[in-house]
Amino acid sequence: MGKVKPRRSMAPSAVFWLLLGGLYFFIPLLTTLLFSLKSNQTGKCCTAANYGWVIHNGEFWHTLKISFLLALETIAVSLTIFVPTIYWVHLKVPKLRPVLASLALIPFVVPPIVMVVGLLKFYKGTPSWFYGQPWGFLAGAYVILAFPYMFFSLDAGFRSIDVHTLTEASQSLGARWTTTLFKVILPNIRSAALAGSFLALAIVMGEYTIANLAAFHTFPIFIQYVNETQGFPAGALTLLSFGITWAAMGSLLLVGRKRGTRASVLTGAG
Amino acid sequence: MAYLELQNLQREFAGGVRALDGIEVQLGQGEFLSLLGPSGCGKTTALRLVAGFDRPDEGRIVIDGKDITNVAPSKRDMGMVFQAYSLFPNMTAAQNVEFGLKIRRKGKGERSGRVGELLELVGLGHAGDRYPHQLSGGMQQRVALARALAIEPRVLLLDEPLSALDAKVRVQLREEIRRIQLELGITTLYVTHDQEEALAISDHVAVMYRGRIEQIGPPAEMYSRPATPFVAEFIGTMNRLEATVSDPTSGTVEHGGVTLTVDAARGRTKGDRILVLIRPETVELAPENGSNPANTLSGEVIAQTFLGPVTRLKVVGPGADLIADVSTAKAATLPIGMKVTAALPVTDARVLELSDEGFEIAEEPGQAGR
């Protein structure tokens, strides 16, 4: 009787490349960590005072809240607009899909600085509850920025299910459009919607150019401010924001994940 | 009175494809009609019009005396079973079946009772809490059937529900579909390109070709009395002998230099081109022995195909190109290469006008159409 072969261990070259990738990722984090533990007065290791400084800073919480709410708003608006649109395109006018895909590339191609100048010009003179508020103008700009990520995630999700058959099955059972969308289509593209939402969240939490030029005080603006004015606390802030973004993604995952979801979030489509 | 009526249905798609060209169907309550035809003949298009997923350019769909041509699919009460992948992946089998009942706002107790009954009916009483991806293809189609039946539809529509399954499951499931249909007495439209399937389970079969119904009738009639060359070719295997009428009074026709006497050729015009139709199982083969009785072709056995109880022989000779089904025991006495005579039961054979317009039967259905 032959012995059961042990599972093949990783090839040495694979280990090497993995390690290299890991180092590339972790060394900056590690040095930032060491940096952030130095005292702002003496420059000596090791103290947690910098973290205390960040946590007790009112601006930190304030801007963090703004950015987080902005991210949620961007996600909500994007999903509300793009899910039905992409559904409709897949179902009724598949010829428009390539058109949408090329439209979705525009935010990649147009530099943010050009975009923000254009948008500011275009919306000049709109009511101040829109123009002067992050919830208006800035969220609008972020929906545009998030469009490519939302589109390609959702598009992959819709392509992974049989939109036509599922819709027709649902209709023949008596369901209206809204019922079909919420009960049949959405649950089956949930992981794609989640993937798009993650990306939108990451973008909004880190967007600097537009917020700066449009003069809104968001979290990235605060980080930049601390970077310029404080030494070691900036390191602490960087690490904290890194952790916060990941935590936010984690909570999105928890919200979005319910029983019956099998598809992995990372593949987007599942 | 007919329960389901399709009146002169026409549908032309962009690009000038005439998918339906005047479909007429009348189906009594509780009857089972199969739409049978080669790929691209318009079967799915016809079914989608009845389901309401598509609208006809012309014509009417009437159920129980009411014109429903322009009613939305969600208001038609049609149970639809698709070819595959139609179960909602996010719901268990039971939840799939329950879906239509929830939409109809049935109470919780009634729903779960009904779901249980239906799953039992399709033989899946034990699998209610499995998700579609945990079910085999055959089981998925059973769930789809139960789901369609749950809403107590006025008409059950099935579009090649078995074509994605393997042969054995296909035969088993088609019989169950028929059993359930008879048990519930539900009016059914069944689309298939498999003539054996259509003949096996239908009350009526409609053979479609190029957007038209060539012939509609009970299976036995379709088999024994095909009305057009196309139907003759499509249903079962048929020998089609092209012949010219040489003497209309005696019914003598000439086929490849051999004279045959065919009753049905009487009264035609001399020189008429006709098709004499002969089923392979009615051809009598015998080893050649020098004699040459009437209505007999001679040739050589060039191929044998074992089909179980019968063996199909191909006989080719001057003026002969025949298929004959003989018992497998007898086939052993007629090996390949043997010279044989083939007696044709032409006296009461069916005859069709040979029109100039030819037709071709597509190979296995391809990817075209849904």
Ligand SMILES: Nc1ncnc2c1ncn2[C@@H]1O[C@H](COP(=O)(O)OP(=O)(O)OP(=O)(O)O)[C@@H](O)[C@H]1O
């Ligand atoms: N939405 C559509 N747009 C354009 N042409 C179509 C459309 N649907 C069907 N057709 C065409 O109409 C004809 C009939 O199609 P249909 O799907 O009804 O055939 P079918 O008999 O169901 O064939 P199959 O056995 O392959 O399913 C085909 O030529 C097909 O290409």
Ligand SMILES: [Mg+2]
């Ligand atoms: Mg079809």
